Amino acid sequence: MTAVYHADLTTALDVVLQAPIATLIVDPPYSDRVHRMASSNNSQGDCRPRKRDLGFASLTPELRLALAAVAGHATRWSLVFSDLESGHVWRDALAGLDYVRSVPWVRWSQPQLTGDRPPSGAELVTIHHARGPKHWSGPGSLTAFESREPSPAGVFDARSLRGRDKYSAEKPLDLMLSQVSWFSDPDELVxxxxxxxxxxxxxxxxLGRPYLLLDSSAEACDIARAxxxxxxxDRDRERTRRWVESQRAWLGTPPxxxxxxxxxxxxxxxxxxAECWI
Structure with a gap:
């Protein structure tokens, strides 16, 4: 199965739960506070921050429950992105699963535009697994997904995207290559x-995985399909090259x-x- 559906999960849940999902990887809308506080540089060239519309609504209780249902249906891993302050929300929502770890993604962040507090330079990936045996394919020293060059041992350098050609809140391909590779196996549905x-x-x-993608935005689905x-x-090829290099760096000698x-x-x-694509 490789499919992209224009659908809201809260209304398409029954259909989604018929699919043989192995791994859930999702970056849902964040809390209402995150959406209200979103800002960017003023396009007029002065130093005043301006309100930034992320292009989608904040997380609702209905969507949170629907995502928890998909996580409960998945036979293996569930990875959920959130702001740092909301990790407990997803630990509570997925309480029926085995909670494994919360790993920060330390991304590039522009300076705090208001100048009155530190910036928010990280997001959280809350990781659960269906009850039972587990395995993954990542580095044993991983402590964070981090934007730093050169990357020290135990972190993965996945710098966030910048520029006008990126979709709102888009995650970098090298970060998602890691998550798909490390938390699913070939032919498992993500x-x-x-x-x-x-x-x-x-x-x-x-990486040779089937996928089931949904989004409530028709524009997003059109972009994804294309x-x-x-x-x-060129950007995706460069991100793939970076990921291959990072993999080669930690693989080293077989354990x-x-x-x-x-x-x-x-x-x-x-x-x-992945190397075949670059």
């Missing part, structure tokens, strides 16, 4: 019910344990798949 510009789907396409049907853009060798083999196979 679901992103708030897909935006389709970056999760692009990562699945590169992107997934076209050759890789000497059975589980470590299996994880290494899965990670290397995905790295080889």
């Amino acid at each position: 679901c992103d019910p708030c897909c935006g510009a389709g970056t999760t789907g692009q990562a699945c396409r590169i 992107r997934l049907e076209a050759p890789l853009s 000497d344990t059975e589980g470590g060798r299996a994880r290494y083999a899965r990670a290397k196979a995905d790295t080889d798949r």
Whole structure:
């Protein structure tokens, strides 16, 4: 299955729950406070911040419950992005699953435009798993997804996107390549019910995973479909190259344990798949 649907998860939930979803990866709308406080540089060239419309509404209780239902249906991992202050919301919403870890994504951030407080330079990825045995394909030293060059051991450098050509709140492809690779296996269905510009789907396409994408915005779905049907853009190819390099950097020598060798083999196979695209 590779599909992009223009649909709101709250009304399409029954259909989504019929799909054999292995992994949920989603960047849903954030809290009302985050949306109210969103700002950017003033286009008139002065120093005053201006209100920024993110292009979609803040998180509703109905959407939170629908996402929790999808997470409960998934047979393996569920990864949910949020602002740092809302991690507990997703731990509570997914209480029926095994809570595994909360990993920050330390992204690039513009300076705090009001000048009266520190900027918000990170988001949180709350990670759950269906009850039962677990495995993943990522580096054992991971402590954060971080924007830093050069990257120290234990962090993954996935700098956030800038510029007018990015979709609102779009996540970088190298970040999503990591999440798809590390938390799913080939031929396992990955679901992103708030897909935006389709970056999760692009990562699945590169790594050989089927995907099920939804978004309530018709414009977002059109962008995602066009992107997934076209050759890789220069930006996506460059992000893929960066991801391949980061994978090669941590793979190194195969571990000497059975589980470590299996994880290494899965990670290397995905790295080889991605390298074919650059």
